[in-house]
Amino acid sequence: MSQFDIYKRQHQSVEILELNGELDAHTAPVLEQHITKLIESEKYQIVVNFSSLEYISSAGLGVFMAYIEDLRERGGDIKLTNMKENVYNVFDLLGFPTLYDILDEESQAIKRFQNPSESE
Amino acid sequence: MDVAASTGNLQSVRDFVANHARNHGFSGQDTEEIRLAVDEAMTNIIKHAYGYDESKKIYISVGSDDDTFWVAIQDTGHAFDISTYTTPDVPERVKQRQKGGVGVYLIKRLMDKVEYSTRNEHNEIKMIKKL
Known part of the structure; x- marks a missing residue:
């Protein structure tokens, strides 16, 4: 069975979800629950750190597809960071780099939330 | 191999196929592309052919010809047109907040050739990659 965990952290107003393991149709509902909980508690600035994510399928990408508009409408965003090459390649195949803020480091994403004008 | 049509079996099936792919050089x-294509095909079967009925079975076989490696996945559910x-x-x-719907597109991008067929109520997707 696919192994998957999420560690949740906070940096001031930014919520950080650190994904570990393999994200597929079996484990995607776990990520979805975390994101819907954050939206319900009006936390709209989310960074997802992929440094310990070994694998992703389109079921995992689907979670980001389903909630990004809701977050942006509320003035927030989901920023994606620290992807391994094989994980980035899946996002790239579907054209996500033009739709999502994908950054090398978590600190860059936090900075971008804190000083949005500086990133332009 | 055959497995119950459960998302809990996705990892063991994609690992099984990826190991064969690696052994074929x-x-x-x-190998990662083949692993993902297998996952997407099996997820589509669980979701669309069987409607998450875990009592159903999925049949997986792998093989190679002179210059190609193939993975065939069969089900007995609703055929994909x-x-x-x-x-x-x-x-x-x-924009429409639609979760996914991109699995078939990924399979086509990841593999060199994809064939769908239905015979005797068995649907098959055969995914081929050049060695």
């Missing part, structure tokens, strides 16, 4: 990236397939508009799907 595929690079790391090619490839003639209804259109390339997904990902930005539009994001």
Whole structure:
């Protein structure tokens, strides 16, 4: 069975979800629950750190597809960071780099939330 | 191999196929592409052919010819009609808050050839990659 965990952290107003393991149709509902909980508690600035994510399928990408508009409408965003090459390649195949803020480091994403004008 | 049509079996099936791919000499990236294509095909069967009925079975076989490696996945559920397939508009799907719907597109991008067939109530997707 696919192994998957999420560690949740906070940096001031930014919520950080650190994904570990393999994200597929079996484990995607776990990520979805975390994101819907954050939206319900009006936390709209989310960074997802992929440094310990070994694998992703389109079921995992689907979670980001389903909630990004809701977050942006509320003035927030989901920023994606620290992807391994094989994980980035899946996002790239579907054209996500033009739709999502994908950054090398978590600190860059936090900075971008804190000083949005500086990133332009 | 055959497994119950459960998302809990996705990892063991994609690992099984990826190991075979690696043993056939595929690079790391090619192996990852085959692993993902298998996952997407099996997820579609669980979701669309069987409607998450875990009592149903999925049959997986792998093999190779002179210059190709293939993975065939069979089910006995609702057949997928490839003639209804259109390339997904990902930005539009994001705007519509649609979760996914991109599995078939990924399979086609990841593999060199994809064939769908139905015979004696068995549907098969055969995914082929050049060695």
